[in-house]
Amino acid sequence: APTVWAQNDAPDLRALAKKTRPAVYLLVLQDEDGKTIAAGTGFLISGEGLLVTNQHVIAEAHTIIAKAENGGLFPIRRVVASDSRNDLALLQLEGKDLPFLSLAPDFSAEVGTRVAIIGSPLGLEGTLTEGIVSARRRLPKENRDVLQISAPISKGSSGSPVLDSQGRVIGVASFLLQDGQSLNFASPSEKLRRLLNANSLTPNSPLPT
Structure with missing residues (x-):
């Protein structure tokens, strides 16, 4: 699928929003x-x-x-x-x-990957924000793997798709921690694919471009 990121890696957010x-x-x-x-x-x-x-x-x-x-x-x-x-x-x-939306390949969200989130902060649906994957982390207390992202997650944005440059889902926005600064976390798409497989479900093929 053609990228909706410009060649200089600056996001074409209008194209991304229109598509997704x-x-x-x-x-x-x-x-x-x-x-x-x-x-x-x-x-x-x-x-x-x-x-x-x-x-x-x-x-x-x-x-x-x-x-x-x-x-x-x-x-x-x-x-x-x-x-x-x-x-x-x-x-x-x-x-x-x-x-x-279609899912990105498993483990394609590397540190530095540009991402965008479309969500409904405070009920304002269709709000788009951008950032990068800051880290892949393991939360030992929760026994959980997460993506740390710089794109903000606020109340109402929980459940939003975290999208790559082609509009594919690389994660699901989940929670933020206020610890001096806002740390935003998402469940990686491979966990979503595992849930689908466990229930004999398959996402449809990608949207036509």
Whole structure:
């Protein structure tokens, strides 16, 4: 697929956003009374409505509504699978023939790789930020491998796709630590692929370019 990064390695963010934004959703989380209790982000990896987000985003929700870039609202039918250690969840969205993102090859996110995140910080859907992969880290306490990224993750951005220069998913934005500076972390895409394989699921082939 052609890169949407310019030859000098400066990101063409307009092209990246135009290509990927239709596959990214604002998730509105509601309690049993239909009251909105939180918001997050998710993205499709299948035209048939297989949506990825963080497990912690959906943990307290009774009902989940996915809002598309064009304002369309899609109910979440069910939780297909989840991985609490790596903070990943797969949801089934009610829809067909929808735009979706493809996964980057496993372990392609090297230190220094330029990345972009499309998310919904504070409910502002479709917000794009950029950065690099700062490190690949092992969190021994959580027994978890993560990507440390310089692109900011804020409230509502949890579950956002972390994208490479071709708009492929190299990670899922997960959490930040405030320790003098903001440290942002994502679950690498190989953990998502492992969750898919464990449930006999395969993401669709890449979006046409």
